[in-house]
Amino acid sequence: MRVHETEREAKLTYESSTSVLSWTLESGVIELALHRAPCNELGSLSLEELEKFATALQLMQGEAHALIIYSKMKPGFCAGADLRELYQRSQAMQKLEAAKGVRDFLERIHRVLNLIDAAPLTTIAAVHGVTFGGGFELALTCDLIIADKMARFCFPELRLGLIPGFGGIPRLKRDLGNAVIRDLLLTGRSFNATRAQQIGLVSQVVGEGEALRAARATAAQLAKFDRSTAVAAKKFIKPIPHDELRREIDLFCELFARPAVEEGLRKFAESTDAQPYLP
Amino acid sequence: MQTAEETLDEILKLAAAHFKVPLEKLHPDNDFFKTLGIDSLQTLDLLTKLENHFRVEIPDYELQGVSDFRTLAGKIQARL
Secondary structure, three states: OHHHHHHHHHHOOEEEEOOOEEEEEEOOEEEEEEOOOOOOOEOHHHHHHHHHHHHHHHHHHHHOOEEEEEEOOOOEEEOOEOHHHHHHHHHOOOHHHHHHHHHHHHHHHHHHHHHHHHOOOEEEEEEOEEEEHHHHHHHHOOOEEEEEOOOEEEOHHHHHOOOOOOOHHHHHHHHOOHHHHHHHHHHOOEEEHHHHHHOOOOOEEEOOOOHHHHHHHHHHHHOOOOHHHHHHHHHHHOOOOHHHHHHHHHHHHHHHOOHHHHHHHHHHHHOOOOOOOOO | OOOHHHHHHHHHHHHHHHOOOOHHHOOOOOEHHHHHOOOHHHHHHHHHHHHHHHOOOOOHHHHOOOOEHHHHHHHHHOOO
């Protein structure tokens, strides 16, 4: 019996590591670590690896009760879409081809984020530093956000003439009041973890460097609960806003086709600042 | 309520400690991007540090164009 248990434990340990992310499954907790320099910008390589993770997640989720997503990069959780790659790729293509490429990218990342959002596990984003744009949207797919007190959230897309494209608005609408969303979206301002907790976005604010530890402690607590009840509760209270997500993709693509966006992306891509988040 | 000079002193001390720069190298009218050697992302870090310390919230667009400690202190003082 002991041998059998040992074999079973061994079978339940999975891991994978690439240049942009890595994940492990141990003791019922899947940990997805993001580690692409400088701040986990989400481009085509990250998307490919996230798709592989999403496939693995479907295989692992029967053997896990929690998923933690965190960043190993010092500047923060994730700075969002790789805008330099987006600009360079769209410049190398005809307008119609570029528009198709953007829509394809969005469809693919929505599939991944919807899978994480609906995963029959309790999902926790452990965030620190920059949690902007697509990074913020990734955190919003999680059931809980645990934030280091130095975390900073922002939807800067309007500054580029766009709206968030990875499901941000529908997921914010699911979680928060409309006035807060208008403030975030229409001003494009960033706000800190304390404010994020006040508006109900963040469940715990912890000291610097403590978010992952707090997320692990929370995941350990969750192991004590009946899984099927937790899964049923999540399904009941956290529906995926599919219709609005579709409309968001359409609106993003419509806006992306305008010259103002190309100009905004050009400015960003040509900026000499290493991380020009504030235009 | 604390005075503008006290706010300025606290900002200089916080910036020196956070970015590990000797306090005596920081002066109120210094360009903090140059003196601290920080980029826009690290400036956000400084903003978060200051917001947490003074328990205020400063929209980052209010800080566009602000590059010296004295003006920064004025922005914070206005929200205390």
